[in-house]
Amino acid sequence: MTTSIKNYTNTFNIRGKEIKITAPARFDDSTQKVVPDMTLDNAAIKIAQDKYREMFDFVKPEEIKALRQKWNLT
Template structure:
């Protein structure tokens, strides 16, 4: 089978919400049908997730990681501090799951305004 890689537009659904993504896909030259390509397909999905995150002002997983690394706090410690389930926080941070509205608000407030956390964490660590 001979294939080509070309730019295509696809629609993904996150819940009931459509998200259009234009990206590269592997196509069969003869049938013009999609051919699975793990790398290209994963990149397309990530683009869709990024569009959805931006549209809904959701926290980026890497922002959580950077915050934890900056302050030397574990996933479990951060989850406990925010009264969240550690497994859920791990899914949001490491697997790109979307947070609930409440989780998103708490994480964004903490990361965008870390001063109260710094004071709390310093006092707790002393």
């Protein structure tokens, strides 16, 4: 099976809210159906989670890490 990577629009349900994103996904070249790719799938989930955090003004994990380093917390 040969595959290729193309942008794919998908909707994730996070805490009852539908989050629509477009991210790269792996497709089977013969059927044009999405096939599992853990790296790309996890990246899409992270994009959806980041969009959710932005919509509801949540603190991002990177911001928490930066504050912990600034205050010398373990």
